[in-house]
Amino acid sequence: MAKLNFQNLPRTIWLEQDKSDGIWGLYLIDQTRLPLQGDILCCRTLEGVRTCVQSLAVRGAPALGVTAAMALAIWAVNEFDDSYVANDTAALDAAPENEFLAKLQAAVAEVSSWRPTAVNLAWGAQSMLEHVQQELNKIVAQQSIDNASKLAKIKDSMLVYAQQMAKDDEAANRAMGSLGATELKLGASPLTICNAGSLATAFYGTALGVIYSAYERDIIQHLWVTETRPVNQGARLTMWELTCVGVPATLITDSMAATVMSNGLATSIIVGADRICANGDTVNKIGTLSLAVLANHYGLPFYVVAPRSTIDAQSPNGAAVTIEQRDGREIAGVAASGVILPQDKNQFKALDLLTCNGASELVIKNGHQLDIARKGGGYAFDAWLAGTVSGAAVFNPAFDVTPAGLISAIVTQNAIFRPPFAF
Ligand code: MRU
Numbered sequence: 111m112a113k114l115n116f117q118n119l120p121r122t123i124w125l126e127q128d129k130s131d132g133i134w135g136l137y138l139i140d141q142t143r144l145p146l147q148g149d150i151l152c153c154r155t156l157e158g159v160r161t162c163v164q165s166l167a168v169r170g171a172p173a174l175g176v177t178a179a180m181a182l183a184i185w186a187v188n189e190f191d192d193s194y195v196a197n198d199t200a201a202l203d204a205a206p207e208n209e210f211l212a213k214l215q216a217a218v219a220e221v222s223s224w225r226p227t228a229v230n231l232a233w234g235a236q237s238m239l240e241h242v243q244q245e246l247n248k249i250v251a252q253q254s255i256d257n258a259s260k261l262a263k264i265k266d267s268m269l270v271y272a273q274q275m276a277k278d279d280e281a282a283n284r285a286m287g288s289l290g291a292t293e294l295k296l297g298a299s300p301l302t303i304c305n306a307g308s309l310a311t312a313f314y315g316t317a318l319g320v321i322y323s324a325y326e327r328d329i330i331q332h333l334w335v336t337e338t339r340p341v342n343q344g345a346r347l348t349m350w351e352l353t354c355v356g357v358p359a360t361l362i363t364d365s366m367a368a369t370v371m372s373n374g375l376a377t378s379i380i381v382g383a384d385r386i387c388a389n390g391d392t393v394n395k396i397g398t399l400s401l402a403v404l405a406n407h408y409g410l411p412f413y414v415v416a417p418r419s420t421i422d423a424q425s426p427n428g429a430a431v432t433i434e435q436r437d438g439r440e441i442a443g444v445a446a447s448g449v450i451l452p453q454d455k456n457q458f459k460a461l462d463l464l465t466c467n468g469a470s471e472l473v474i475k476n477g478h479q480l481d482i483a484r485k486g487g488g489y490a491f492d493a494w495l496a497g498t499v500s501g502a503a504v505f506n507p508a509f510d511v512t513p514a515g516l517i518s519a520i521v522t523q524n525a526i527f528r529p530p531f532a533f
Pocket of ligand 1: 166171303306307317395
């Protein structure tokens with residue numbers, strides 16, 4: 111039996127209390143910088159988490175669900191001002207107008223709006239709200255406890271609930287991994303898009319969870335990975351993750367998918383999902399639809415793997431889903447970041463001078479941009495290199511809809527659904 115090295119894979123997001131000042135932080139591995147750097151970011155505020163979500167430092171539908179719950183727990187313990195409840199007996203009853211609940215509801219609405227397409231973000235936030243409503247009902251009934259202690263209990267329970275959500279997510283991934291592996295034929299060489307791996311979840315992954323499980327059972331030996339323009343989650347994240355754990359994989363550009371399918375090199379397609387509609391239409395990373403059309407043409411099975419929380423009964427079909435439109439610069443150029451390693455004292459001196467007043471923005475001909483800043487003992491850079499004419503019109507939808515009719519099966523943690531889909 112093949113053995114994978116999961117110990118080489120970091121967790122995607124976690125909560126941790128700083129030992130020096132007792133403040134809770136949401137920690138995450140910065141996916142904008144992988145695979146070249148493995149920076150860990152720490153957010154202590156809702157605003158900090160928003161920046162991470164919108165910049166794609168944390169991304170992937172299940173990871174966004176857990177992030178939403180953790181963000182709300184962080185908000186409650188670090189940002190909600192509870193000084194008023196200490197002596198106010200009415201301030202913490204279970205009524206909807208209750209101050210804590212009202213502010214929490216506003217925070218839930220805000221978190222849910224950060225990205226529109228992956229349903230798990232709103233699901234994670236809403237689940238936390240429901241948890242708090244239940245806790246409030248239980249705790250408020252306890253007359254013997256003062257209001258400040260009641261609120262402290264609720265905050266503690268939010269931290270526990272968010273951490274449990276991460277554990278449940280991993281367990282669901284492992285379950286769909288072993289269920290989905292039974293679908294793959296011995297010796298199959300599947301193809302995947304984007305990153306539906308451990309990095310897109312709390313740990314282990316959805317579509318890649320199936321790959322891991324099938325690899326460890328010696329069902330498959332290899333995976334095809336499309337680079338997934340424009341953000342390159344396939345090239346940057348999936349290839350990195352597969353290298354960490356030890357699954358042999360081959361990277362191709364998005365436009366090579368037809369070639370590897372037509373000549374029998376790729377034998378099935380396996381993808382994650384950002385939202386699965388009530389009729390089975392599946393919204394996933396842009397480029398998924400092209401793969402489904404090709405798979406249909408070449409008679410290859412097309413699998414979607416996602417937790418039940420990605421199934422959205424409120425969206426009857428793909429036309430009902432808002433597709434996130436992202437910054438055109440993702441298409442009009444290439445972003446890169448890294449660390450500059452000065453080779454002698456003159457280079458150190460020059461970089462010190464450049465960065466002594468904070469980040470330095472260098473103006474470069476042809477619209478390229480380069481920022482250099484001090485980081486730790488070194489110098490980090492963030493670059494954007496223009497790849498087309500200045501002012502080019504671009505269209506940048508982040509997701510597309512694969513009609514249910516092109517999907518062979520949808521794998522969840524407790525069932526495999528086949529067309530016609532009824533969840
Ligand atoms: O924009 P992203 O990186 O958050 O999009 C993620 C995806 O679309 C993935 O393909 C994935 O299948 C959904 S998460 C497992």
